[in-house]
Amino acid sequence: MANDLRSADLAIGIDFGGSGIKGAIVNVRTGEFVGDRVRIPTPQPSVPREVIAVMDTLVRRLLEQFEASGHGLGASVSGQMPVGVGVPAATKHGMVLTAANIDPAWIGFQAEREMDLAMGRTVAVGNDADVAGLAEMRFGAGKGQQGTVIVLTIGTGMGTALFTDGQLMPNTELGHIEINGHDAEERVAESARSRFDLSWKEWATGFDVYLHQLERLLWPDLFILGGGASKRSDNYMQHVTVKTPVVIATLKNNAGIVGGALIAHERRARVAVGMAGEPFS
Ligand code: BGC
Numbered sequence: 001m002a003n004d005l006r007s008a009d010l011a012i013g014i015d016f017g018g019s020g021i022k023g024a025i026v027n028v029r030t031g032e033f034v035g036d037r038v039r040i041p042t043p044q045p046s047v048p049r050e051v052i053a054v055m056d057t058l059v060r061r062l063l064e065q066f067e068a069s070g071h072g073l074g075a076s077v078s079g080q081m082p083v084g085v086g087v088p089a090a091t092k093h094g095m096v097l098t099a100a101n102i103d104p105a106w107i108g109f110q111a112e113r114e115m116d117l118a119m120g121r122t123v124a125v126g127n128d129a130d131v132a133g134l135a136e137m138r139f140g141a142g143k144g145q146q147g148t149v150i151v152l153t154i155g156t157g158m159g160t161a162l163f164t165d166g167q168l169m170p171n172t173e174l175g176h177i178e179i180n181g182h183d184a185e186e187r188v189a190e191s192a193r194s195r196f197d198l199s200w201k202e203w204a205t206g207f208d209v210y211l212h213q214l215e216r217l218l219w220p221d222l223f224i225l226g227g228g229a230s231k232r233s234d235n236y237m238q239h240v241t242v243k244t245p246v247v248i249a250t251l252k253n254n255a256g257i258v259g260g261a262l263i264a265h266e267r268r269a270r271v272a273v274g275m276a277g278e279p280f281s
Contacts, residue, residue: 005027005034005071005073006029007073007077007080007081009027009028009029009265010025010026010027010028010034010073010077010081011025011026011028011081011082011083011084011260011261011262011264011265011268012024012025012026012059012062012081012082012083012084012260012261012264013026013083013084013086013131013256013257013258013259013260013261013262013264014055014058014059014083014084014085014086014257014260015085015086015128015131015132015253015256015257015260016042016051016055016085016086016087016088016102016128017042017088017128017155017156017256018042018046018088018101018102018155018156018157018191019041019042019156020039020040020041020042021039021040021041021042021051021054021055021058022037022038022039022253022256022257023037023038023039023055023058023059023062023257023260024036024037024038024062024254024257024261025062025063025066025081025261026257026258026260026261026262028261028262028265030139031135031138031139031251031258033254033257034066034071035062035065035066035069036065037254037257038058038061038062038065040054040057040058042054045103046102046103046106047103047105047106048103048105048106048109048111048114052114052115052118053118055083055085055115055118055119056118056119059083059119059121063078063081066078079121080121081121082121082122082123082124082264082265082267082268083115083119083121083122083123083124083260083264084123084124084125084126084131084259084260084261084262084263084264084265084267085111085115085123085124085125085126085260086126086127086128086129086130086131086132086256086259086260087102087106087111087125087126087127087128088100088101088102088127088128088156088157088159089102089106089127089128090127090171090173091111091125091126091127091171092171093112094110094111094112094113094124094125095108095109095110095111095112096108096109096111096125097171098173100157100175100176100185101156101157111125112124112125122264122267122268122271123264123267124260124263124264124266124267125263126170126259126260126263127159127161127170127171128153128159128256129151129152129153129159129160129161129175130161130168130170130171130259131255131256131259131260131262131263132151132153132159132161132226132227132249132251132255132256132259133151133153133161133163133168133224133226133255133259134161134168134259134262134263135251135254135255135256135258135259135262136151136224136226136249136250136251136255136259137149137151137163137166137168138258138262139250139251139258140224140249140250140251140255141224141247141248141249141250142163142222142224145163145166145221145222146165146166146221147164147165147220147221147222148162148163148164148218148219148220148221148222149162149163149164149220149221149222149223149224150162150163150174150214150218150220150222150223150224151163151223151224151226151249152175152223152224152225152226152227153226153227153255153256154188154189154190154207154225154226154227154228154229154230155189155190155191155227155228155229156189156190156191157175157185157189157191158174158175158176158184158185158188158189158210159175159227160172160173160174160175162174162218174214175188175189177210177213177214177217179209179210179213184210184213187206187210188203188206188207188210190227190228190229192206200232200235200236201236201239203236204235204236204239204240205239207236207239207240208239208240208241208242211223211240211242211244211246212241212242215242215243215244220244221244221245222244222245222246222247223242223244223245223246223247224247224248224249225246225247225248225249226248226249226251226252226255227249227253228253230248230249230252231252231253233248
């Protein structure tokens with residue numbers, strides 16, 4: 001089994017979350033982890049230099065574990081393995097553009113270039129919800145889904161990924177649409193429950209208003225709910241009243257890591273033929 005692994009199919013996915021930075025080596029053909037996931041707490045404040053140092057440590061640990069595991073693919077494979085990172089912000093050409101839930105020092109930071117230099121390997125950077133959405137569409141609840149699909153990652157922030165016939169439109173940032181004069185995320189992210197001490201029913205009522213708003217504006221064919229709150233869907237699905245079908249993400253919290261590996265793999269292929277470009281194009 002292990003020897004069926006092809007080095008060209010392996011990439012490292014990293015999910016940069018509010019409380020933890022998580023990563024794994026992923027077989028991008030199957031979406032499965034190769035070895036164990038590693039998690040390191042997110043440094044506070046989450047400034048770029050500290051976060052990149054943690055990611056570098058995480059990559060080293062994953063590769064040590066990989067080399068020790070006897071997959072029959074040695075250090076030369078480790079040296080080449082690309083990394084893909086989902087960051088909780090809009091990103092373009094490897095640069096971070098916003099910072100709703102991370103240190104403002106990220107705004108304008110050339111993340112792809114700096115991570116590439118720090119880790120000495122090809123790094124792809126994308127928005128965390130886009131990256132998780134790509135994984136859900138390839139291997140999870142969105143597999144084979146045509147039409148308009150909205151993937152929501154409900155966690156510290158509210159992330160969104162918009163797909164039309166399987167094609168991603170990156171950086172939608174629909175978590176920040178205005179509802180009743182407020183940034184929707186303040187009320188509908190999972191973090192809002194503890195911040196405002198909301199019961200599940202209270203939270204779900206606001207979330208349902210938010211889904212209705214997205215439905216009215218974008219007329220999706222499917223909503224896929226991912227992120228931390230997707231594990232607790234029994235607590236709120238009965239309060240969701242939109243007409244659009246709503247399903248729970250199947251990759252759950254691993255979608256960000258798997259999607260990170262997908263964009264890493266794609267970027268490596270583009271770099272190999274001399275095209276840097278956007279990971280999602
Ligand atoms: C950010 C998005 C991110 C989402 C989930 C939002 O606050 O603006 O870029 O995808 O949180 O982390």
